Amino acid sequence: MEQTxxxxxxxxxxxxxxxxxxxxxxxVNVEEVQNLMESYxxxxxxxxxxxxxxxxxxxxxxxxxxxxKFNLMILCWGEGHGSSIHDHTDSHCFMKLLQGQLxxxxxxxxxxxxxGGMTKKSERVLQENQCAYIHxxxxxxxxxxxxxxxxxxxxxxxxxxxxxCNTFDQRTGHRNTVKxxxxxxxxxxxxxxxxxxxxxVKVALCVQ
Amino acid sequence: xxxxxxxxxxxVLNLSRLNLDNLDLDHVGEERKRDTQQLFxxxxxxxxxxxxxxxxxxxxxxxxxxxxxxxxxxxxxxLSKLKTLVAKNNRLNEFSLPKDFGxxxxxxxxxxxxxxxxxxxxxxxxxxxxxxxxGGNRLKSIPTEIEQLTxxxxxxxxxxxxxxxxxxxxxxxxxxxxxxxxxxxxxIPPQLAQMNSLLSLSLHNNLLTYLPREILSLFQxxxxxxxxxxxxxxxxxxxxxxxxxxxxxxxxxxxxxNLPYKPEDLPGNLIRxxxxxxKCPNPKCGGVYFDSCVRHIKFxxxxxxxxxxxxxxxCSPECSSPCSSNPQSDAxxxxxxxxxxxxxxxxxxx
Numbered sequence: 001m002e003q004t005x006x007x008x009x010x011x012x013x014x015x016x017x018x019x020x021x022x023x024x025x026x027x028v029n030v031e032e033v034q035n036l037m038e039s040y041x042x043x044x045x046x047x048x049x050x051x052x053x054x055x056x057x058x059x060x061x062x063x064x065x066x067x068x069k070f071n072l073m074i075l076c077w078g079e080g081h082g083s084s085i086h087d088h089t090d091s092h093c094f095m096k097l098l099q100g101q102l103x104x105x106x107x108x109x110x111x112x113x114x115x116g117g118m119t120k121k122s123e124r125v126l127q128e129n130q131c132a133y134i135h136x137x138x139x140x141x142x143x144x145x146x147x148x149x150x151x152x153x154x155x156x157x158x159x160x161x162x163x164x165c166n167t168f169d170q171r172t173g174h175r176n177t178v179k180x181x182x183x184x185x186x187x188x189x190x191x192x193x194x195x196x197x198x199x200x201v202k203v204a205l206c207v208q
Numbered sequence: 209x210x211x212x213x214x215x216x217x218x219x220v221l222n223l224s225r226l227n228l229d230n231l232d233l234d235h236v237g238e239e240r241k242r243d244t245q246q247l248f249x250x251x252x253x254x255x256x257x258x259x260x261x262x263x264x265x266x267x268x269x270x271x272x273x274x275x276x277x278x279x280x281x282x283x284x285x286x287l288s289k290l291k292t293l294v295a296k297n298n299r300l301n302e303f304s305l306p307k308d309f310g311x312x313x314x315x316x317x318x319x320x321x322x323x324x325x326x327x328x329x330x331x332x333x334x335x336x337x338x339x340x341x342x343g344g345n346r347l348k349s350i351p352t353e354i355e356q357l358t359x360x361x362x363x364x365x366x367x368x369x370x371x372x373x374x375x376x377x378x379x380x381x382x383x384x385x386x387x388x389x390x391x392x393x394x395x396i397p398p399q400l401a402q403m404n405s406l407l408s409l410s411l412h413n414n415l416l417t418y419l420p421r422e423i424l425s426l427f428q429x430x431x432x433x434x435x436x437x438x439x440x441x442x443x444x445x446x447x448x449x450x451x452x453x454x455x456x457x458x459x460x461x462x463x464x465x466n467l468p469y470k471p472e473d474l475p476g477n478l479i480r481x482x483x484x485x486x487k488c489p490n491p492k493c494g495g496v497y498f499d500s501c502v503r504h505i506k507f508x509x510x511x512x513x514x515x516x517x518x519x520x521x522x523c524s525p526e527c528s529s530p531c532s533s534n535p536q537s538d539a540x541x542x543x544x545x546x547x548x549x550x551x552x553x554x555x556x557x558x
Contacts (some may be wrong), residue, residue: 048354056408080366148343149296149321
């Protein structure tokens with residue numbers, strides 16, 4: 001696989017430009033993308049407009065649609081906010097810390113022959129500017145802001161983009177398909193409600 | 209949590225990261241002192257909240273997080289317009305606050321990441337308090353006087369050493385966000401089910417083995433996190449059962465057969481005893497119990513997705529759910545408890 005020679009992106013907009021270039025080809029060099037994202041040094045003034053927090057749960061804020069090749073979004077995690085264990089619908093997923101820290105716990109895919117809980121593979125705490133990568137072939141994960149004092153902000157790239165995934169019950173391995181929504185797009189708040197039969201259902205299932 | 213909106217220009221004074229250990233305001237003009245509404249003193253070396261702070265007479269927002277604060281001066285009481293006080297990551301404890309702190313009209317208080325071992329009593333008089341965070345401290349309990357904070361909407365107590373929840377918490381009429389994660393809580397009082405205002409309840413990483421079945425009536429609840437609790441996985445029936453006393457048997461007979469009685473007929477203590485009867489939750493059973501009951505854990509599907517162990521009491525070991533579980537299954541079906549899907553949108557179990 002070819003590795004493009006790129007300069008370190010100084011700004012978020014630089015990073016987005018280079019990502020567009022890289023993803024214009026059909027193959028993804030995971031290491032190249034991970035190194036690129038890691039080399040951008042987070043500057044809050046560049047992403048503050050996308051960092052919209054919710055009281056109760058983490059939010060997903062769309063930044064760029066990558067010409068249809070990827071989705072770039074910013075996730076905002078209040079103190080104690082965490083995700084369920086989930087998969088990534090066969091897409092590549094990159095997660096870079098812009099502010100604070102996030103704990104990532106990796107799990108094996110549930111094995112229904114084994115009775116009991118899902119198997120934890122490993123866990124680590126990602127530091128500011130670090131970039132992690134995951135794919136269904138690696139396993140599943142749960143991401144949490146375990147801090148009780150600091151919010152966390154992370155930059156996520158998904159390629160190809162996807163709007164539904166599976167969440168898993170750690171105790172039983174039982175899975176459930178969920179649709180994902182955005183709290184905001186391009187800095188504008190986008191509440192999402194639709195009618196489901198007779199009931200107005202607010203789809204606020206913000207799963208990563 | 210995001211900070212309240214940052215105002216432009218003269219209303220905001222940012223003195224963060226300046227290695228300050230005292231607040232010399234000689235170089236700050238009178239007009240600036242009067243106009244400043246938001247003051248940031250984050251990441252300095254203050255050990256005491258400086259008394260000169262009172263010169264910012266119109267201050268609405270103060271953030272003095274990430275210092276070495278061990279004491280908050282009395283002069284803070286003169287900031288009559290102060291609504292938000294953030295003092296995260298300092299060295300404050302229950303002895304650090306001035307005596308009349310409770311008279312302030314504070315609405316938002318964030319003292320997370322300090323050294324509080326007890327809930328400071330001065331907080332309990334803050335009638336206007338809407339948001340309180342004491343996350344990441346050393347609290348062992350929540351005082352019953354918490355119910356005095358009648359304006360409270362958000363209560364963050366994650367990351368302490370709390371072992372139980374007082375029933376008085378349920379008396380807070382506007383509480384919508386309650387965070388109790390990362391504590392040592394073993395059980396949830398059923399009274400919490402009366403909290404119709406509760407939208408989000410965070411209980412992950414505690415010592416819960418079951419939940420009270422009353423939790424099903426929290427129709428407004430949108431978020432519930434339960435991961436990292438030793439929740440009972442398989443059907444469990446508590447077989448230890450103390451047989452009922454003669455008093456209880458007599459009481460049960462009076463109640464279940466609707467035997468009429470008037471206050472003149474019985475001594476006062478027996479009338480009070482009869483009023484304590486609880487109805488057996490098994491809908492097919494007309495029985496009642498007083499003190500003697502079987503603790504029974506049933507599994508209930510929350511919005512058809514996850515099975516949660518909910519505890520309830522039955523009048524006797526023989527009294528079981530109409531659809532008896534076959535021993536192979538790990539759950540009983542609960543006919544009266546199907547909670548519509550839109551009522552519980554996300555149960556973060558695991």
